[in-house]
Amino acid sequence: MADPSRARRLAKRISEIVATAIEYEIKDPGLAGVTIVDSKVTGDLHDATLYYTVMGATLDDEPDLIGAAAALERAKGVLRSKVGAGTGVRFTPTLTFTRDTVLDSVQRMEELLARARAADADVARVREGATPAGEADPYREGSSVDVDDDVDDDALGDDHAPDDDAGRAAARGGVGQSGLGAPTANGEGAGDNHQPED
Numbered sequence: 001m002a003d004p005s006r007a008r009r010l011a012k013r014i015s016e017i018v019a020t021a022i023e024y025e026i027k028d029p030g031l032a033g034v035t036i037v038d039s040k041v042t043g044d045l046h047d048a049t050l051y052y053t054v055m056g057a058t059l060d061d062e063p064d065l066i067g068a069a070a071a072l073e074r075a076k077g078v079l080r081s082k083v084g085a086g087t088g089v090r091f092t093p094t095l096t097f098t099r100d101t102v103l104d105s106v107q108r109m110e111e112l113l114a115r116a117r118a119a120d121a122d123v124a125r126v127r128e129g130a131t132p133a134g135e136a137d138p139y140r141e142g143s144s145v146d147v148d149d150d151v152d153d154d155a156l157g158d159d160h161a162p163d164d165d166a167g168r169a170a171a172r173g174g175v176g177q178s179g180l181g182a183p184t185a186n187g188e189g190a191g192d193n194h195q196p197e198d
């Protein structure tokens with residue numbers, strides 16, 4: 001297995017050699033709009049994948065994708081020979097050409113973003129003259145709700161409504177009217193004066 005940094009260096013060198021050959025050395029009209037944008041080499045340095053884009057003759061012209069792919073296939077043997085001569089490696093990598101679709105994805109994302117902006121503008125335009133369906137401020141004003149005000153003492157019955165401060169303290173676990181507190185670890189009340197026997 002080769003060093004990954006060596007594979008990256010070889011991929012960069014192959015990309016430069018192929019791009020230069022396509023632009024200056026190979027006289028094929030089908031390669032006129034082809035640009036090499038990236039390349040990758042496998043870890044064993046035997047296979048190289050080159051990514052390319054195709055431009056039209058003008059900005060308004062559609063690129064000839066099929067013609068460019070056919071031209072690259074025709075020039076593959078010559079390009080591999082130039083890669084072998086330019087890199088000096090023992091085994092010249094095989095070349096595979098793959099069209100780079102990043103620009104297509106970017107264009108599609110731009111279209112989707114433009115559509116989302118238009119939809120947001122439509123919603124903002126409709127919202128300008130709209131009024132709320134309910135009150136202008138549906139949330140309660142003031143302090144927090146008192147739970148005691150919401151509970152109906154008549155609904156709970158006389159047994160549940162404490163009638164004095166001692167009853168409220170007993171309901172909270174404090175000392176009630178009987179003077180007994182919460183039980184201790186040995187099960188006796190905190191108010192008992194009973195001492196455990198030895």
